[in-house]
Amino acid sequence: MSRDERRLQRTRRRFLVETAALAGAAGIALPLAVEQTSATPASMRAAIKNIVGEAPLNKGKVKMDVPALIENGNAVPLTVSCESPMTQEDHVKAIHVFTEKNPQPNVIGAHLGPRAGRASLSTRIRLADTQKVVAVAQMSDGSFWTDEVEVVVTLAACLEGS
Amino acid sequence: MARALINAPAKAKRGEVIEIKTLISHVMETGFRPDGTGKPVPRDIISEFICKYNGEEIFRAELFPAIAANPFLTFFTVASESGTLSFEWTGDNGFTASESVNITVE
Numbered sequence: 001m002s003r004d005e006r007r008l009q010r011t012r013r014r015f016l017v018e019t020a021a022l023a024g025a026a027g028i029a030l031p032l033a034v035e036q037t038s039a040t041p042a043s044m045r046a047a048i049k050n051i052v053g054e055a056p057l058n059k060g061k062v063k064m065d066v067p068a069l070i071e072n073g074n075a076v077p078l079t080v081s082c083e084s085p086m087t088q089e090d091h092v093k094a095i096h097v098f099t100e101k102n103p104q105p106n107v108i109g110a111h112l113g114p115r116a117g118r119a120s121l122s123t124r125i126r127l128a129d130t131q132k133v134v135a136v137a138q139m140s141d142g143s144f145w146t147d148e149v150e151v152v153v154t155l156a157a158c159l160e161g162s
Numbered sequence: 163m164a165r166a167l168i169n170a171p172a173k174a175k176r177g178e179v180i181e182i183k184t185l186i187s188h189v190m191e192t193g194f195r196p197d198g199t200g201k202p203v204p205r206d207i208i209s210e211f212i213c214k215y216n217g218e219e220i221f222r223a224e225l226f227p228a229i230a231a232n233p234f235l236t237f238f239t240v241a242s243e244s245g246t247l248s249f250e251w252t253g254d255n256g257f258t259a260s261e262s263v264n265i266t267v268e
Binding site for chain 2: 074075076079099102103104106107108109110111112113115116117118119120121122123124125126127
């Protein structure tokens with residue numbers, strides 16, 4: 001091996017080491033930067049409590065339809081439907097959707113009544129990370145029902161500015 | 163005026179549950195996304211949507227930055243009488259938009 005070749009190899013090795021170090025540093029720095037602008041499970045709980053108050057949150061009746069694996073977090077199709085006869089006496093008053101790790105826990109708060117006929121809504125949402133999405137429905141009798149789905153996101157909704 | 167698209171049946175039987183689909187063009191800028199210089203782009207979203215059936219509110223939604231650009235909403239209502247379905251969107255920076263469609267109930 002000539003001296004030139006050896007020097008080239010040395011610089012290449014140094015380049016690889018430095019790149020790895022840089023990537024490592026970025027890897028540590030990035031989650032910290034994201035952490036600042038993301039709601040935590042605690043803030044999601046606070047947002048849900050804001051709606052529900054002290055009333056118990058029951059599992060069931062609500063069904064959330066969202067793909068389990070999402071390629072693009074910028075537009076995620078979401079459908080929330082509730083079992084309810086939708087009569088004057090027994091209907092769904094409101095449907096709320098929350099996320100765990102978006103910058104803000106709230107996604108949508110929909111208010112409907114017996115004239116809806118069917119308690120169901122669809123929209124497209126943004127997801128900043130792989131996280132839990134929670135739907136809460138408020139019935140006319142004052143009870144609250146919930147459903148949650150764990151969603152894996154490969155490309156997050158733009159937070160860092162693409 | 164932002165472009166809005168409404169998809170609702172023009173005719174329905176009395177008592178039938180009909181599906182209404184709405185779409186409006188809007189950036190829905192979250193307020194969390196930095197621009198080229200690192201400062202966050204100010205929030206600019208549609209924050210409320212209301213649908214009225216012959217003047218009576220049948221569906222209302224509060225929207226947050228987590229709603230994707232060009233908000234799309236689908237919901238249901240019972241076709242009770244002939245008349246108009248009107249739609250209103252309001253948001254940041256004085257944004258307002260409205261649209262209406264007629265429905266004939268037999």
